Amino acid sequence: MKKPQVITLAHGAGGLLSQQLIAEEFAPLLMRGGQGLNDAAVVSFGDIRVAFSTDSFTVSPLFFPGGDIGSLAVHGTVNDIAMMGAEPRFLSLAFVIEEGFPAADLHHLGQSVAAATEHCGVTVVTGDTKVVERGAADGLFINTSGLGVVSPQADIEPARVQPGDAVLINGTIAQHGTAVMCAREELDVGGEIVSDSASVADVVRELIAALGEKVHALRDPTRGGVAATLNEVAGLAGVTIEIDQAELPIAPQVAGVCEILGLDPLQVACEGRFVAFVDGSVAEQALATMRSLNTGREAAIIGEVTTAGSARVQMRTPLGTTCLVQMPTGELLPRIC
Amino acid sequence: MRYIDEYQDGDKAREIAAQIAEVVGEPLAFMEVCGTHSHAVARYGLSEMFPEQLRLISGPGCPVCVTPPEVIDAGIELAREGIWLAIFGDMMNVPGSQGSLSEVQAQGGQVRVIYSPMQAVEWAQENPHEQVVFMGVGFETTAPSVAVGISEANELGLKNFTVLVAHRLIPPAMEALVSQPDVRIDGFLCPGHVSAIIGSKPYQPLADRGIPCVIAGFEPVDVLQAVYMLARMCQQGEARVMIQYRRVVRAEGNPIAREKVAEVFEVADCRWRGLGMMPDSGLRLREKYRDFDAEARFALDLQAAPEPPGCECGAVLRGAKRPTDCGLFGTACLPDHPIGPCMVSSEGACAAVYQYEAVRDGNR
Numbered sequence: 001m002k003k004p005q006v007i008t009l010a011h012g013a014g015g016l017l018s019q020q021l022i023a024e025e026f027a028p029l030l031m032r033g034g035q036g037l038n039d040a041a042v043v044s045f046g047d048i049r050v051a052f053s054t055d056s057f058t059v060s061p062l063f064f065p066g067g068d069i070g071s072l073a074v075h076g077t078v079n080d081i082a083m084m085g086a087e088p089r090f091l092s093l094a095f096v097i098e099e100g101f102p103a104a105d106l107h108h109l110g111q112s113v114a115a116a117t118e119h120c121g122v123t124v125v126t127g128d129t130k131v132v133e134r135g136a137a138d139g140l141f142i143n144t145s146g147l148g149v150v151s152p153q154a155d156i157e158p159a160r161v162q163p164g165d166a167v168l169i170n171g172t173i174a175q176h177g178t179a180v181m182c183a184r185e186e187l188d189v190g191g192e193i194v195s196d197s198a199s200v201a202d203v204v205r206e207l208i209a210a211l212g213e214k215v216h217a218l219r220d221p222t223r224g225g226v227a228a229t230l231n232e233v234a235g236l237a238g239v240t241i242e243i244d245q246a247e248l249p250i251a252p253q254v255a256g257v258c259e260i261l262g263l264d265p266l267q268v269a270c271e272g273r274f275v276a277f278v279d280g281s282v283a284e285q286a287l288a289t290m291r292s293l294n295t296g297r298e299a300a301i302i303g304e305v306t307t308a309g310s311a312r313v314q315m316r317t318p319l320g321t322t323c324l325v326q327m328p329t330g331e332l333l334p335r336i337c
Numbered sequence: 338m339r340y341i342d343e344y345q346d347g348d349k350a351r352e353i354a355a356q357i358a359e360v361v362g363e364p365l366a367f368m369e370v371c372g373t374h375s376h377a378v379a380r381y382g383l384s385e386m387f388p389e390q391l392r393l394i395s396g397p398g399c400p401v402c403v404t405p406p407e408v409i410d411a412g413i414e415l416a417r418e419g420i421w422l423a424i425f426g427d428m429m430n431v432p433g434s435q436g437s438l439s440e441v442q443a444q445g446g447q448v449r450v451i452y453s454p455m456q457a458v459e460w461a462q463e464n465p466h467e468q469v470v471f472m473g474v475g476f477e478t479t480a481p482s483v484a485v486g487i488s489e490a491n492e493l494g495l496k497n498f499t500v501l502v503a504h505r506l507i508p509p510a511m512e513a514l515v516s517q518p519d520v521r522i523d524g525f526l527c528p529g530h531v532s533a534i535i536g537s538k539p540y541q542p543l544a545d546r547g548i549p550c551v552i553a554g555f556e557p558v559d560v561l562q563a564v565y566m567l568a569r570m571c572q573q574g575e576a577r578v579m580i581q582y583r584r585v586v587r588a589e590g591n592p593i594a595r596e597k598v599a600e601v602f603e604v605a606d607c608r609w610r611g612l613g614m615m616p617d618s619g620l621r622l623r624e625k626y627r628d629f630d631a632e633a634r635f636a637l638d639l640q641a642a643p644e645p646p647g648c649e650c651g652a653v654l655r656g657a658k659r660p661t662d663c664g665l666f667g668t669a670c671l672p673d674h675p676i677g678p679c680m681v682s683s684e685g686a687c688a689a690v691y692q693y694e695a696v697r698d699g700n701r
């Protein structure tokens with residue numbers, strides 16, 4: 001693939017181009033310690049394993065049905081920590097604010113951050129605020145970093161995913177991306193689609209408490225959606241993942257919007273969902289555990305890992321045929337008609 | 338992912354597939370004209386359900402794919418000159434001969450994805466000191482809303498809104514396709530959305546030439562049903578225009594939408610990517626609305642620009658080649674950095690095959 005002349009929005013969309021950018025520009029310079037390219041890192045201090053993660057948040061509009069950039073910034077980092085099998089504990093919080101930003105909105109976002117941290121049981125322990133000239137930021141950006149302690153029972157690593165594993169998700173897909181898109185474009189779809197933005201730390205905690213190292217890998221399908229997550233894991237573990245379209249939970253309204261806009265719901269971002277790969281023998285137990293909690297009540301077993309050796313994701317359609325699920329490529333753009 | 342369950346029903350689909358197998362004897366090639374059909378065929382792996390003698394070939398019904406490169410180039414040039422450009426989403430990554438609009442946007446050009454032409458009109462209204470150009474691309478489906486946008490701009494007396502008109506019409510392209518010596522088409526799956534506007538009558542000349550036409554919906558069961566209707570007509574030596582997509586399409590189409598289009602646009606000869614110049618195959622603004630013509634306002638000179646070297650989109654759009662026949666498919670040409678337009682839009686034949694069925698490559 002040729003090197004880009006300029007960075008386009010597609011480089012930030014979480015698909016192949018994002019991977020390529022990181023692999024070519026940053027990894028060769030920075031990855032000296034054999035770290036993996038996960039959303040969070042696990043570092044050890046003696047016997048204690050600590051998960052460490054950082055994420056910057058931009059979203060337009062800043063306020064959307066089901067959340068805002070403040071709560072999103074908390075949930076995003078909390079979830080990245082949880083994906084390592086860790087209990088999120090401390091957050092840093094940094095704002096980059098565009099000159100002229102309404103103080104009342106900032107106040108609301110502060111309250112929203114506070115409410116989300118309280119709900120997630122994390123504490124903001126350090127922070128920063130910068131104001132930049134008008135035009136140098138789109139309203140406001142937030143960066144959060146987080147620390148959490150990895151559960152001693154957890155052994156979470158995409159490489160542990162193997163044939164026979166069951167693939168689960170804790171709820172409906174494509175909700176956040178469609179909610180934000182509808183809010184941004186003021187699309188009237190006959191009712192409000194609400195973002196799924198939420199912490200999944202509680203579901204992860206229960207899952208690991210119940211199943212320990214039978215939980216092989218966890219990933220949150222944010223940018224690039226479930227399609228990106230599955231392809232990443234298939235690539236890292238070198239396995240074929242087969243999902244079943246009929247088992248994918250999706251709200252009819254969300255499916256409808258995706259249909260109209262020509263978007264593949266598998267590629268649309270979630271912000272309160274995670275995909276779990278668990279040993280096939282405990283699939284039902286994992287499902288029951290997830291469903292026992294609010295953020296997992298619509299959980300489903302969506303597929304399984306079938307074979308080792310070829311990294312690929314495919315989907316059984318309701319017709320009994322099979323289609324490929326590719327790594328999403330760039331920004332999601334609605335089609336013409 | 339159940340939304341329209343009835344039309345994704347596995348049992349029903351298998352039942353129809355069995356019926357298709359019964360009526361197909363001789364080898365048959367049906368063309369799905371519309372990109373949304375190509376997408377559904379790939380996405381649902383429908384070719385797995387057809388008997389070997391039956392082949393579906395993709396046609397020219399992907400709006401960005403048939404938009405000639407000089408139109409993209411003109412848009413790029415405008416955006417580079419500081420004109421604000423409003424586009425439908427899948428235009429963003431289409432390669433022109435000097436890059437794509439997403440690159441221009443990254444370099445600071447004002448390029449905005451809109452969902453309806455009225456948003457472009459509003460954008461112009463809110464920014465009276467900027468020139469806003471809307472790229473009017475698409476078939477009979479998008480033309481009505483663009484026409485409404487233009488008459489609205491006219492009523493508002495907007496002086497900073499124009500349209501780069503590149504609308505194309507489907508039936509003339511189909512007529513040109515059946516005259517090709519190297520592509521045999523035994524029947525047409527006609528586009529559902531386009532037909533909701535134009536009705537079934539415009540396909541009659543094709544039926545008169547002996548080619549059955551079925552207007553089809555976009556769910557897998559719709560497509561299977563329509564294929565069965567075509568295959569049965571072939572078996573019985575009949576050629577009629579039939580409507581499978583009855584829940585949306587009426588024989589008379591949507592006369593009100595057609596009136597809106599006729600008020601603003603007139604039929605004109607147009608160039609298509611892959612198919613070249615075809616008589617009466619597109620739209621241009623009527624005299625009364627020429628003030629809204631970006632080509633005139635910015636003195637654009639739309640000379641035929643070259644196709645990307647090595648790209649077989651032209652042959653793919655005519656049904657003469659399959660995406661996998663292109664030497665660049667899946668190697669140099671990927672959705673991330675498409676060489677030709679067919680790899681861009683979710684409607685594009687190359688993108689559909691790459692995205693969903695490259696694994697079965699050779700099937701189509």
Ligand code: SF4
Nearest residue numbers: 649650663670677687
């Ligand atoms: S694979 Fe790419 S280069 Fe080849 S025909 Fe398709 S779009 Fe053109």
